[in-house]
Amino acid sequence: MITKPRLLVTRNFPPDVMTRIKHSYDAITNEDDHPMDMAEILRLSQDADAILCAATEAINAELISGLPDRVKMIATFSVGYDHIDVPAVLSRGIRLSNTPDVLTDATADIALLCLLGAARMAHMSAQTLRAGGWTRWEPNQFLGVHVTGKRLGILGMGRIGQAVARRAQGFDMQIHYHNRRKVEAPGLENAVFHETRESFLPVCDFLSINCPLSAETKYFVNDDSISKMPDRTVIVNTARGAVVEDAALIRALKSGKVAAAGLDVFENEPALNPDYLELGNLFVLPHIGSATVETRNAMGFMCLDNLDAFFAGRDLPNEVKA
Numbered sequence: 001m002i003t004k005p006r007l008l009v010t011r012n013f014p015p016d017v018m019t020r021i022k023h024s025y026d027a028i029t030n031e032d033d034h035p036m037d038m039a040e041i042l043r044l045s046q047d048a049d050a051i052l053c054a055a056t057e058a059i060n061a062e063l064i065s066g067l068p069d070r071v072k073m074i075a076t077f078s079v080g081y082d083h084i085d086v087p088a089v090l091s092r093g094i095r096l097s098n099t100p101d102v103l104t105d106a107t108a109d110i111a112l113l114c115l116l117g118a119a120r121m122a123h124m125s126a127q128t129l130r131a132g133g134w135t136r137w138e139p140n141q142f143l144g145v146h147v148t149g150k151r152l153g154i155l156g157m158g159r160i161g162q163a164v165a166r167r168a169q170g171f172d173m174q175i176h177y178h179n180r181r182k183v184e185a186p187g188l189e190n191a192v193f194h195e196t197r198e199s200f201l202p203v204c205d206f207l208s209i210n211c212p213l214s215a216e217t218k219y220f221v222n223d224d225s226i227s228k229m230p231d232r233t234v235i236v237n238t239a240r241g242a243v244v245e246d247a248a249l250i251r252a253l254k255s256g257k258v259a260a261a262g263l264d265v266f267e268n269e270p271a272l273n274p275d276y277l278e279l280g281n282l283f284v285l286p287h288i289g290s291a292t293v294e295t296r297n298a299m300g301f302m303c304l305d306n307l308d309a310f311f312a313g314r315d316l317p318n319e320v321k322a
């Protein structure tokens with residue numbers, strides 16, 4: 001009898017993904033999808049060969065040092081891996097994979113939703129209507145920020161940043177970006193590369209954050225950077241909450257220095273800073289960038305392709321190496 005590898009699955013992933021997991025693995029599952037803390041993950045991983053987790057689990061150095069030698073691979077159901085202490089994982093000889101590409105389009109769609117929703121006061125106007133507060137059309141009511149022809153600054157011109165740029169060009173926006181290096185990508189020949197933060201910030205009529213969270217990008221949006229952006233800019237974040245210092249953004253939204261913000265992610269998720277809720281110029285979503293059936297299935301299948309490759313002794317198609 002062939003024994004299947006034992007896989008700790010920390011979340012209840014979409015049904016088609018769970019079916020494939022159970023077909024190929026002896027799975028330790030979390031059917032009611034309760035939050036698993038470190039103690040539970042450590043307890044359940046003692047007889048696991050690999051772990052399939054999500055960005056909701058902090059796979060930190062303490063957890064990694066408590067894993068048994070038997071755990072040889074971690075697959076994360078996310079493109080971002082800031083929740084994982086990568087050096088600690090690699091130094092224990094554990095292999096790691098993530099889910100690039102498959103969520104690019106879905107996330108870029110949500111970035112445009114946030115951009116338009118924030119700029120055009122979608123939250124406040126819809127809320128007023130639903131609450132029965134809209135009594136007549138008025139010339140000065142719900143006036144947003146014009147999008148067409150404006151400069152969009154993209155922080156992080158990887159796959160998602162490029163997909164946001166292509167979509168925004170459809171709204172005749174002029175693309176500027178700040179990235180570690182200049183990007184040569186089809187359709188983005190007119191995008192302007194800014195090597196420095198100093199030249200980038202003043203062109204951000206709109207800012208879309210599409211970079212990973214790192215020591216370098218943490219709190220990129222703070223009092224200082226906001227002060228260098230044009231007045232009445234619009235800030236969009238679909239990457240990681242901590243790229244924005246919430247307190248600074250809230251101050252700027254209150255003062256009007258920032259006209260509006262569209263956030264799919266925020267610091268300390270899922271707890272939203274209550275000061276945000278006082279603001280009519282915030283369009284906010286609960287981290288749904290990758291939330292389509294097709295995308296979540298593709299993410300799950302990509303995790304499994306990597307796990308299957310590992311257990312078959314093949315190269316991982318999406319290995320995180322550093």
Ligand code: DGY
Pocket residue numbers: 055077078079080081103239289290
């Ligand atoms: C990702 O894949 O990184 C998304 O933000 C979901 O966590």
